[in-house]
Amino acid sequence: MRPSSLLVAVATGGLVSAAPSPKPPAATSSVNPFQGKTQFVNPSWAAKLDKTLKSFLFKGDVVNSLKTLKVQQTSTFVWVSRIADLPNIDAAIAAARKAQKWSGKKQIVGLVLYDLPDRDCSAGESAGELKSEENGLERYKNEFIKPYAQKVAAAKDLEFAIVLEPDSLGNLVTNMGVELCAKAAPVYRAGIAHAIASLQYPNVHLYIDAAHGGWLGWDGNLPLAAKEFAEVLKLAGEGKKIRGFVTNVSNYNPFQATVRENYTEWSNSWDESHYATSLTPHLEAEGLPARFIIDQGRVHLPGARKEWGEWCNVQPAGFGPAPTTKTNNTVVDALVWVKPGGESDGQCGMAGAPRAGEWFDEYAQMLVKNADSSVFKLF
Template identity: 30%
Template sequence: MTSGFYTDPSSGPAAWAAANPGDGRAAAIRDNIASRPMARWFGAWSGDIGAAVGSYVGAADAVDKLPVLIAYNIPGRDACGGHSGGGAGTPAAYQAWISAFASAIGSRPALVVIEPDSLGDFSCLSQAQIAERNGMLRGALTQFRDRAPNTWTYLDAGNPAWIGAATMAQHLDGAGAREAHGFSLNISNYFTTGENTAYGNAINSALSSTYGYTKPYVVDTSRNGNGSNGQWCNPGGRRIGAVSQTGGGGAEMLLWLKTPGESDGNCGVGGGSAAGQFLPEVAYKMIYGY
């Protein structure tokens, strides 16, 4: 339906490079990060969600490119990590927000990852909170099915070191994965593509044997060029990975879902920063892997 993935001209690295043309790091950041197709994250900071999503998807559609969007506003967001906490105040508020999100896409093509970490965080939620969250995720999938028929939706399945494959398959099915196009892996993390495809294939084996279906999956390769050192919050020595593309060792797509150089929170080499803040020195070092 499109001629490739959309590159956001107003991403954090693009805006920084444009505002700092005399900085010795600007050209490398512009050429190796800002010029690459990446996802845009949407949450409370986006303001009027219908207007924000509609503008972004419209800009992509105008140049015949496929936008990748991440919905990140579920109540109790980042329950385990904490650095990106927040979200809509109530399930009703979330339903209204995600409905407006889907309606703004309409019939235009898009890829949407629904709520990173939302299934991995179950260990930090009560059974009542898990049931409530599953209801919100199933409701979100229904909204996209009904209001955005040309959108491929993905539930997030965490990463290979977080939740066992059989347990994650159970979480996915409970959240309505049968109605999703697929699931996403490694968002904002660093595990290699090979580690992720092994995990994704194991999840599908569990889905098949227990529930009778499988789903395609995508892998966030934005920061996995050097793999993981076991830390998830701004570890040093990481490197950008394979650029967004279809296929990849069993994955449906490899995508840059996290923006390289954006902080994971006040931790690691991003000490003193807020989650989502663009850090040019971190971005620059990530290009070269040091």
């Protein structure tokens, strides 16, 4: 979501990393789990867009009303960010089974697992419910991960792509100078390792959050990030596997930029496709699977930002390219919409923004107006 500290990147951004030596790859399936499946359309998020639709209809804006209807039919991930959100998994399973039965097409359900103790250690806009000094790690394991795993394991007729803890490990790469992040580091590693170990099911495909190109994509940060990821997977235990990594969660970077922004000048990871390519040899050097999904739920318009560090309700922005497995990058499994567009990043950025996670209809309207044309390809 946001790179709170780019000191390492600035110090090393103009350098070229030494070519890492590959290790034997981690055990993972060679089959893209998204291939040949329908990405789940979350009816709960689609219902929120009813307000946006009514806003356009009230204005007599037929074109954007029709666009909103198409957006409502686009797949997004389901966020499970608190213990009280666990029923979101049950609702998604029920809706996916209904869609699977009606369409005859296999569903892959995107879920976000996001409730680490001391969450969002460097910013606080999305601070969570659990605290490490209040038995947070044990609660995370027993009250959050255990039922989470039981629910997806029981739904053997569905496939799941699960994003593990946005922002967390990125903070451990660049923000250890922040007191809360330094304190949270062992808890983050232990928590994510436990989640990986608990979700080893054939119908579950795990993607560790790898921040985004503007955060970890600098030459000096790439090997540090890969080593951090490798440490966590090692903690999960021998034979435990992940499918790969997810980038750009809740951020605004384009997958393949049509315009290279000035602030990317010193980075080889100037869009998310280049970031995936840049990170790949460092992952392989640690024996990690270099497979990616890229969040394109929201993409800024050229010139919208003056620096990568602008992360909150960026404007102007639009819904990004429609979810697809046609990525023109061999290490990228799929473009996905992880962030449900229209939900605020926090009380920052665009004027009138509500608290993080609350519906921000003025922003949703902007996203519809500026949406990538691929979303409306059936028009």
